[in-house]
Amino acid sequence: MWKLLWKILKTGTLTESPTRTQEETGRPPFLHSASIRHVDAGSCNGCELELWALENPVTSLSSLGFSFVASPRHADILLVTGPVSCHMKEALETTHQAMPAPKRVLAVGDCAISGGVFRGSYATHDGLSSILPPDVTVHGCPPPPEAIVEGVLRAFGSPPHHS
Amino acid sequence: MEGDSSPFFSPETGFDRLHGGIPHTFLVTESPDRYLAQARLLSSNGARLLTLWSESLPAIRAAILLREGLVLLSLSLPKDAVSFPSLSSIFPPAARFERTIHDLFGLIPDGLADLRPWIDHGLWSHPPLSHTPSPLTRLAQGMDYPFVRVRGDGVHEIPVGPVHAGIIEPGHFRFSVVGEKVLRLETRMGYTHKGIARLFRGRNLPEAARLASRISGDSAVATSLAFSKAVEEALDIEISEGVRFVRAILLERERIANHLADLGALGNDAGLAVALSLFHPLREAMHRINLSLFGHRLLFDSVVPGGVSTGLSGAMIETLLLENERLQAEVSLLERIYADHGGLQDRFQNTGILSPEVAGRLGIGGVAGRASGQGWDLRVDHREDPVHRFAPALALDHIGDVASRVRIRFFEIFESLRLTHALLTSFPGPDICATIPDPPAPREGAGIVEGFRGEVLGWVRILPGKILADAHIADGSPLLWHALEASVPGNLVADFPLINKSFNPSYSASDL
Ligand code: SF4
Numbered sequence: 001m002w003k004l005l006w007k008i009l010k011t012g013t014l015t016e017s018p019t020r021t022q023e024e025t026g027r028p029p030f031l032h033s034a035s036i037r038h039v040d041a042g043s044c045n046g047c048e049l050e051l052w053a054l055e056n057p058v059t060s061l062s063s064l065g066f067s068f069v070a071s072p073r074h075a076d077i078l079l080v081t082g083p084v085s086c087h088m089k090e091a092l093e094t095t096h097q098a099m100p101a102p103k104r105v106l107a108v109g110d111c112a113i114s115g116g117v118f119r120g121s122y123a124t125h126d127g128l129s130s131i132l133p134p135d136v137t138v139h140g141c142p143p144p145p146e147a148i149v150e151g152v153l154r155a156f157g158s159p160p161h162h163s
Numbered sequence: 164m165e166g167d168s169s170p171f172f173s174p175e176t177g178f179d180r181l182h183g184g185i186p187h188t189f190l191v192t193e194s195p196d197r198y199l200a201q202a203r204l205l206s207s208n209g210a211r212l213l214t215l216w217s218e219s220l221p222a223i224r225a226a227i228l229l230r231e232g233l234v235l236l237s238l239s240l241p242k243d244a245v246s247f248p249s250l251s252s253i254f255p256p257a258a259r260f261e262r263t264i265h266d267l268f269g270l271i272p273d274g275l276a277d278l279r280p281w282i283d284h285g286l287w288s289h290p291p292l293s294h295t296p297s298p299l300t301r302l303a304q305g306m307d308y309p310f311v312r313v314r315g316d317g318v319h320e321i322p323v324g325p326v327h328a329g330i331i332e333p334g335h336f337r338f339s340v341v342g343e344k345v346l347r348l349e350t351r352m353g354y355t356h357k358g359i360a361r362l363f364r365g366r367n368l369p370e371a372a373r374l375a376s377r378i379s380g381d382s383a384v385a386t387s388l389a390f391s392k393a394v395e396e397a398l399d400i401e402i403s404e405g406v407r408f409v410r411a412i413l414l415e416r417e418r419i420a421n422h423l424a425d426l427g428a429l430g431n432d433a434g435l436a437v438a439l440s441l442f443h444p445l446r447e448a449m450h451r452i453n454l455s456l457f458g459h460r461l462l463f464d465s466v467v468p469g470g471v472s473t474g475l476s477g478a479m480i481e482t483l484l485l486e487n488e489r490l491q492a493e494v495s496l497l498e499r500i501y502a503d504h505g506g507l508q509d510r511f512q513n514t515g516i517l518s519p520e521v522a523g524r525l526g527i528g529g530v531a532g533r534a535s536g537q538g539w540d541l542r543v544d545h546r547e548d549p550v551h552r553f554a555p556a557l558a559l560d561h562i563g564d565v566a567s568r569v570r571i572r573f574f575e576i577f578e579s580l581r582l583t584h585a586l587l588t589s590f591p592g593p594d595i596c597a598t599i600p601d602p603p604a605p606r607e608g609a610g611i612v613e614g615f616r617g618e619v620l621g622w623v624r625i626l627p628g629k630i631l632a633d634a635h636i637a638d639g640s641p642l643l644w645h646a647l648e649a650s651v652p653g654n655l656v657a658d659f660p661l662i663n664k665s666f667n668p669s670y671s672a673s674d675l
Pocket of ligand 1: 043044111112116117140142377
């Protein structure tokens with residue numbers, strides 16, 4: 001136990017501030033925190049590894065007021081990864097429908113934007129555009145955590161869509 | 164364990180064509196009886212089925228691993244074939260692979276009783292990869308998946324997924340429970356099916372290599388390496404010693420980073436939330452070094468046919484050695500913290516037991532296999548150059564609970580750090596990449612590597628013009644669902660996330 005306490009004390013605060021300021025990303029002053037529901041729509045799991053990195057103490061998305069939630073009923077932002085496999089389309093749409101308005105759709109990764117390396121497959125929809133056009137997109141394969149944080153900030157600041 | 168001294172790789176058994184690296188042989192037959200007989204012979208000698216698939220030519224292929232090496236057993240089928248013999252009575256996990264072939268190609272596995280759709284979710288009007296122009300119409304259309312029902316007093320079902328509570332890939336779990344206790348777990352996958360087999364066809368090598376890096380993002384090095392080795396074998400490409408060292412270093416880095424993430428997540432799932440904050444910054448630091456030295460945080464596209472995308476300089480070696488030292492110290496402390504933490508050990512021990520007998524019957528390899536007494540590790544068994552020069556040690560445990568899988572991961576991190584250190588300090592350089600020749604006729608090759616989860620197989624057929632005819636890249640994830648189904652019953656529903664994490668199958672790599 002002492003080892004653990006000592007380790008926690010010694011580690012201190014690792015959290016870094018986002019690379020761009022609030023003004024630059026157009027995020028409004030905080031009125032409340034926003035909740036994110038993530039749906040993996042057939043990703044290779046690379047994007048998920050970077051979403052995990054958002055929760056590490058270095059990036060710490062939660063210290064900016066955002067958290068990942070289990071229920072779509074509690075979510076403001078739908079964060080989608082993967083090329084939208086045909087088999088995930090229905091679950092994705094149901095999740096979106098279950099979210100209260102106003103809500104935003106955030107496409108994370110080249111796959112979610114346009115299908116990425118899986119573009120043209122009989123088994124995917126080549127990204128979100130024909131299913132749930134995203135409000136905000138974050139390019140990269142996968143995008144690094146800083147870029148995803150910025151995307152979340154932009155999604156928070158973007159006008160509500162898909163009410 | 165030299166392949167050529169083994170009774171298997173001899174003309175009498177038919178397994179006589181031996182290839183370099185990890186010894187392997189291709190055996191093609193047109194006789195269903197011989198296909199079954201050879202599979203039986205292999206199974207009775209302790210072989211494990213790794214993966215089974217079909218391709219653009221009507222054929223069924225099985226990758227079967229023996230202690231002595233790998234056998235790629237193929238059954239060529241006539242163009243108008245409607246069925247093929249099932250291996251499920253010999254290798255039980257063959258069933259879901261064969262159901263996948265049934266769904267994708269419309270070929271019926273003879274002798275397989277369970278013909279429920281697997282990868283087909285009822286959206287296709289015909290099998291998408293069928294060899295014949297007028298394929299059979301599928302039965303799955305519009306029907307609900309018939310899960311096996313458990314009946315009895317107080318039994319009820321809990322459906323979970325495909326969307327889970329958290330940052331996880333999609334899949335469906337059907338629990339039959341009494342009170343808090345799980346009686347049966349049945350998995351249903353296929354949600355991340357992206358038609359990768361079809362996407363490989365007709366791609367040139369650079370494009371195919373990019374796809375090979377994205378079969379399962381957590382195993383980008385392992386899958387690209389398996390793919391590259393297969394291409395190199397098909398085209399007879401010699402790889403320089405320097406390149407082999409860099410590849411081995413990258414593979415161990417991928418293993419360390421994933422084990423760190425899994426250990427942090429396991430501590431977190433067992434109620435020690437601070438575990439994430441302790442392990443994940445170590446992984447983050449590795450990703451940043453990956454980006455600055457190799458150009459990608461997760462090492463995507465770092466291994467390519469013929470070589471590696473970034474070589475190793477003296478300054479890079481310095482950075483990596485320093486990082487190694489730091490990781491050694493940090494992980495040693497974290498290992499002691501885990502070992503001393505009563506609450507954590509209480510959650511880990513006796514949870515999700517996969518007995519050695521069941522692991523053996525299912526043919527589970529990798530971390531999960533080694534935690535359940537299955538001592539398979541390609542780096543140890545097959546003198547894989549250059550790691551064998553530094554005598555890799557086998558991680559082995561016999562209890563098969565979550566605690567065992569945690570111990571195996573700690574052991575392997577330290578062993579990977581030791582191997583990386585040895586590889587870095589004896590790096591022969593220079594890491595010159597080979598040129599890729601154009602084959603005059605279609606050529607085939609295979610490669611296999613020990614990824615962080617277990618064996619990863621790569622197989623390719625390349626056409627003149629360096630265009631892919633077919634490729635198959637697979638890891639042990641599909642088998643890990645069987646391991647999970649075997650180890651969850653008897654546990655509390657609330658322990659499921661912990662047990663699932665301790666196996667950590669890739670959904671994407673399962674839904675090929
Ligand atoms: S964008 Fe890249 S990392 Fe993300 S799911 Fe697609 S292939 Fe994987």
